[in-house]
Amino acid sequence: xxxxxxxxxxxxxxxxxxxxxxxxxxxxxxxxxxxxxxxxxxxxxxxxxxxxxxxxxxxxxxxxxxxxxxxxxxxxxxxxxxxxxxxxxxxxxxxxxxxxxxxxxxxxxxxxxxxxxxxxxxxxxxxxxxxxxxxxxxxxxxxxxxxxxxxxxxxxxxxxxxxxxxxxxxxxxxxxxxxxxxxxxxxxxxxxxxxxxxxxxxxxxxxxxxxxxxxxxxxxxxxxxxxxxxxx
Amino acid sequence: xxxxxxxxxxxxxxxxxxxxxxxxxxxxxxxxxxxxxxxxxxxxxxxxxxxxxxxxxxxxxxxxxxxxxxxxxxxxxxxxxxxxxxxxxxxxxxxxxxxxxxxxxxxxxxxxxxxxxxxxxxxxxxxxxxxxxxxxxxxxxxxxxxxxxxxxxxxxxxxxxxxxxxxxxxxxxxxxxxxxxxxxxxxxxxxxxxxxxxxxxxxxxxxxxxxxxxxxxxxxxxxxxxxxxxxxxxxxxxxxxxxxxxxxxxxxxxxxxxxxxxxxxxxxxxxxxxxxxxxxxxxxxxxxxxxxxxxxxxxxxxxxxxxxxxxxxxxxxxxxxxxxxxxxxxxxxxxxxxxxxxxxxxxxxxxxxxxxxxxxxxxxxxxxxxxxxxxxxxxxxxxxxxxxxxxxxxxxxxxxxxxxxxxxxxxxxxxxxxxxxxxxxxxxxxxxxxxxxxxxxxxxxxxxxxxxxx
Ligand code: FES
Numbered sequence: 191x192x193x194x195x196x197x198x199x200x201x202x203x204x205x206x207x208x209x210x211x212x213x214x215x216x217x218x219x220x221x222x223x224x225x226x227x228x229x230x231x232x233x234x235x236x237x238x239x240x241x242x243x244x245x246x247x248x249x250x251x252x253x254x255x256x257x258x259x260x261x262x263x264x265x266x267x268x269x270x271x272x273x274x275x276x277x278x279x280x281x282x283x284x285x286x287x288x289x290x291x292x293x294x295x296x297x298x299x300x301x302x303x304x305x306x307x308x309x310x311x312x313x314x315x316x317x318x319x320x321x322x323x324x325x326x327x328x329x330x331x332x333x334x335x336x337x338x339x340x341x342x343x344x345x346x347x348x349x350x351x352x353x354x355x356x357x358x359x360x361x362x363x364x365x366x367x368x369x370x371x372x373x374x375x376x377x378x379x380x381x382x383x384x385x386x387x388x389x390x391x392x393x394x395x396x397x398x399x400x401x402x403x404x405x406x407x408x409x410x411x412x413x414x415x416x417x418x419x420x421x422x
Numbered sequence: 423x424x425x426x427x428x429x430x431x432x433x434x435x436x437x438x439x440x441x442x443x444x445x446x447x448x449x450x451x452x453x454x455x456x457x458x459x460x461x462x463x464x465x466x467x468x469x470x471x472x473x474x475x476x477x478x479x480x481x482x483x484x485x486x487x488x489x490x491x492x493x494x495x496x497x498x499x500x501x502x503x504x505x506x507x508x509x510x511x512x513x514x515x516x517x518x519x520x521x522x523x524x525x526x527x528x529x530x531x532x533x534x535x536x537x538x539x540x541x542x543x544x545x546x547x548x549x550x551x552x553x554x555x556x557x558x559x560x561x562x563x564x565x566x567x568x569x570x571x572x573x574x575x576x577x578x579x580x581x582x583x584x585x586x587x588x589x590x591x592x593x594x595x596x597x598x599x600x601x602x603x604x605x606x607x608x609x610x611x612x613x614x615x616x617x618x619x620x621x622x623x624x625x626x627x628x629x630x631x632x633x634x635x636x637x638x639x640x641x642x643x644x645x646x647x648x649x650x651x652x653x654x655x656x657x658x659x660x661x662x663x664x665x666x667x668x669x670x671x672x673x674x675x676x677x678x679x680x681x682x683x684x685x686x687x688x689x690x691x692x693x694x695x696x697x698x699x700x701x702x703x704x705x706x707x708x709x710x711x712x713x714x715x716x717x718x719x720x721x722x723x724x725x726x727x728x729x730x731x732x733x734x735x736x737x738x739x740x741x742x743x744x745x746x747x748x749x750x751x752x753x754x755x756x757x758x759x760x761x762x763x764x765x766x767x768x769x770x771x772x773x774x775x776x777x778x779x780x781x782x783x784x785x786x787x788x789x790x791x792x793x794x795x796x797x798x799x800x801x802x803x804x805x806x807x808x809x810x811x812x813x814x815x816x817x818x819x820x821x822x823x824x825x826x827x828x829x830x831x832x833x834x835x836x837x838x839x840x841x842x843x844x845x846x847x848x849x850x851x852x853x854x855x856x857x858x859x860x861x862x863x864x865x866x867x868x869x870x871x872x873x874x875x876x
Contacts, residue, residue, distance in 0.1 A: 298868075300868065301867075301868030301869065301871050301872045302868070302871055303864050303867075303868055309860045309864070311860060311861045311864045320849070320851065321829070321849070331857075331858070331861040331864070332861055332864040332865050332867075332868045333783065333811075333813045333865060333868060334811075334813050334829045348811075349787055349790075349811055349813075351790075381875065381876050384545075384875060384876060385871050385875040385876075418856065418857060418860050419857065420857035420858065420860050420861045420864075421855075421857050422827075422851065422857075422858065422861060
């Protein structure tokens with residue numbers, strides 16, 4: 191098979207997957223160009239080799255927006271209808287052959303704590319945490335919100351009122367690579383930009399934080415993304 | 423018409439208007455009962471506050487602290503038809519929460535005060551009205567301020583606390599004024615924080631006294647956290663000095679283990695904690711406090727008297743009888759916070775009489791619930807109740823920053839209609855850590871975002 195052919199097949203299969211797993215969500219999805227998740231060296235991640243004890247972080251769909259990539263280590267719950275700030279949407283369940291890969295915008299829907307270079311108070315506690323009753327939860331230590339990533343990141347306990355915002359993932363069955371291709375419609379990102387504008391201008395330059403991530407997104411474990419990770 | 427002329431005309435007109443205004447006032451003065459006896463009688467003409475006409479049911483919120491800011495924002499969000507006016511007497515915000523961190527230089531003043539009432543109002547579609555409340559007429563639903571009257575459909579009062587110096591044996595007004603100005607508690611006005619910050623920086627050794635009152639005072643762990651912050655400065659500056667915690671209570675109410683560990687392991691010889699030692703008198707001149715058993719001299723101090731519901735609550739006739747509050751707090755419904763017998767008037771935040779911890783996170787979570795209650799009632803719906811939550815961090819070490827925390831809920835007993843205490847799910851994190859210190863900062867930033875941003 192030549193390269194052109196291969197790319198062609200990939201695109202076709204990606205398109206098929208996309209319509210297959212997220213069709214119910216289509217109305218509630220903001221489409222963004224697909225971005226391939228790559229490691230620190232630029233090599234595409236492989237779904238089968240992802241760690242399960244903590245989340246990976248990448249920026250998508252804009253440079254300043256962090257997202258979790260989580261290997262649940264088990265199939266996620268089935269697709270379900272959830273309601274968020276911008277109305278209800280269908281969360282499609284996990285991506286990949288085992289339905290074990292999920293992704294969410296890593297901004298706490300409570301008061302918008304997020305992982306930055308220095309610190310993260312929000313994390314995926316694959317092995318459990320003091321705050322959550324069971325392992326495999328996303329915990330935000332700022333005010334103690336707990337979300338279940340295997341069930342659309344609905345709030346399990348704490349003050350948050352909305353689930354975390356899901357990111358659409360596609361796993362290419364041919365090479366096991368992972369792409370992010372859209373996020374559930376939300377108003378959070380605008381508020382996030384507004385709240386952190388001063389910080390973001392300093393870090394990314396005027397408007398830089400709003401620039402779309404293109405082609406590939408560097409994806410690293412949370413403890414490489416943020417210097418200090420709070421373990422509540 | 424030249425500019426000169428128009429200016430003169432304008433002045434003339436102004437003069438006429440002033441004269442008319444004066445005669446109008448004089449007429450009011452002579453007709454006012456008792457005014458004839460006193461030439462310089464106080465005069466009051468009822469004027470309406472200069473506010474745009476309400477476009478929906480008007481919700482007036484008094485007090486732009488954590489509670490008032492939360493309710494102004496979320497009532498509007500949950501019921502966009504509300505026309506919300508936030509009345510606040512300050513023209514500059516500074517939080518009481520997190521102020522202890524400033525004493526050790528862990529945050530700067532901008533952290534506490536770089537938050538604008540104007541931005542909060544624009545971001546959340548309400549009006550910030552800079553005025554002081556002076557009266558209330560619940561029959562005609564009028565709130566009186568120094569800038570005129572405001573008609574309301576719903577009213578929320580969130581005026582916070584005032585000090586009760588009588589409970590530490592200081593009753594004479596001159597003594598209270600001297601004590602408050604010289605050794606402020608640091609739990610009401612921002613200017614107190616500025617004074618304490620100066621005291622900490624100027625401390626050269628000896629005894630720094632930090633008292634802890636009895637009762638449900640604002641922010642239960644704060645005096646101990648502050649002791650740690652001051653002690654960290656003493657330690658850093660290698661001073662011959664200590665913080666003496668004079669505690670009215672037999673034990674630290676919350677996170678006791680974490681605080682004791684910090685006292686013993688980080689501040690041995692620098693923090694001395696004396697339990698069951700309520701202050702019964704203070705001599706500001708001599709720099710002495712007395713307890714039942716001793717008189718103690720100090721070099722500098724932050725004297726935290728008992729607290730009470732804001733005096734405004736008493737002035738407006740909303741104070742609970744002593745059977746319902748021994749701290750002059752508001753007489754309100756246990757779950758929905760409306761004044762008993764009036765579903766148009768609510769009291770929230772630290773003037774409430776429920777035994778919740780008087781902390782920012784409690785007011786923030788309570789504010790979300792009461793905003794929903796208001797939205798429901800304005801639409802003729804039954805409100806739902808959710809208990810507030812108190813997540814509260816205490817910084818115990820400054821170098822490196824380390825903190826402990828508690829995550830508390832509350833139980834409600836429907837039979838007695840009382841909040842019975844902390845819920846079973848309450849978790850205390852007594853092992854201090856640097857990660858929790860980061861969360862301490864983020865806890866505060868989150869609340870600022872919630873009350874000032876969209
Ligand atoms: S910001 Fe996450 S719990 Fe408050």
